[in-house]
Amino acid sequence: NAGVTQTPKFQVLKTGQSMTLQCAQDMNHNSMYWYRQDPGMGLRLIYYSASEGTTDKGEVPNGYNVSRLNKREFSLRLESAAPSQTSVYFCASSESGQVRQFFGPGTRLTVL
Amino acid sequence: GQQVMQIPQYQHVQEGEDFTTYCNSSTTLSNIQWYKQRPGGHPVFLIQLVKSGEVKKQKRLTFQFGEAKKNSSLHITATQTTDVGTYFCAGHNFGNEKLTFGTGTRLTIIP
Numbered sequence: 001n002a003g004v005t006q007t008p009k010f011q012v013l014k015t016g017q018s019m020t021l022q023c024a025q026d027m028n029h030n031s032m033y034w035y036r037q038d039p040g041m042g043l044r045l046i047y048y049s050a051s052e053g054t055t056d057k058g059e060v061p062n063g064y065n066v067s068r069l070n071k072r073e074f075s076l077r078l079e080s081a082a083p084s085q086t087s088v089y090f091c092a093s094s095e096s097g098q099v100r101q102f103f104g105p106g107t108r109l110t111v112l
Numbered sequence: 113g114q115q116v117m118q119i120p121q122y123q124h125v126q127e128g129e130d131f132t133t134y135c136n137s138s139t140t141l142s143n144i145q146w147y148k149q150r151p152g153g154h155p156v157f158l159i160q161l162v163k164s165g166e167v168k169k170q171k172r173l174t175f176q177f178g179e180a181k182k183n184s185s186l187h188i189t190a191t192q193t194t195d196v197g198t199y200f201c202a203g204h205n206f207g208n209e210k211l212t213f214g215t216g217t218r219l220t221i222i223p
Binding site for chain 2: 031033035040041042043044045048050058059090092094096097098099100101102103104105106
C-alpha cells in the first residue's frame, strides 16, 4: 500500500498563476483533509471532506477550492496564486470520526 | 475559534537528558492526539488520549491528558538522536472531525 500520495513534490509559481495539487489514498478512508504548514504556526486546516461528494471549510479556506473527485482522490486548487500562499501543503486521510490521520509526503509550493 | 498552544517552541537537550512539551487548549477537548514530524518529513501519528487524566506510555515516551481535558504533555526520558523532530499535539472538539494542531515543539539533540 502506498498510503497517501501527493503530486507534485515541489512547485514554483508566479503570482496570478493557477495550479492544482493532487492527493490520493489507497486505504479506503472516508475522510480527507488539506493542511498548510508555515514556520511557527503548526498545521492549519484549509478544507476537509468527510465523505465522497461533501466538502467543508477549515480554518484558512480563502484563496483555495477543493474537489472530492471520488473516495480515493481529493484535490486542492489555487485559482490565482499569491506570495502569501507560499507554504508546505499536506494532504491527510482517516477513517470516519475522531481518529488518527495519515499524512502524505507534502508539496512544497513557492509563489514568486 | 479554538486555539491550541504548545510550549516551548524550541528545545535543545544533551543526549540522555529528559524532554517535556506542554499543550494547552482554549476549549475543552474530546480527545487529543500527538504527532511527530522529522525534519523534511510529514507528521506521523504517535498516540491518542481520550479520558480525563489518562496516562499512556510508549517505551521512553509518556503522554498525559489533563483532568479538565484542556491540556496535555509529552515527556521523553533519556533522549536519543532518533527523537529529533517537531512534536505536535492536536485536539478534536466534541462532535467535530476537524483536528486543531498546536504550534509544535522542535526538539534538537546535542550528541
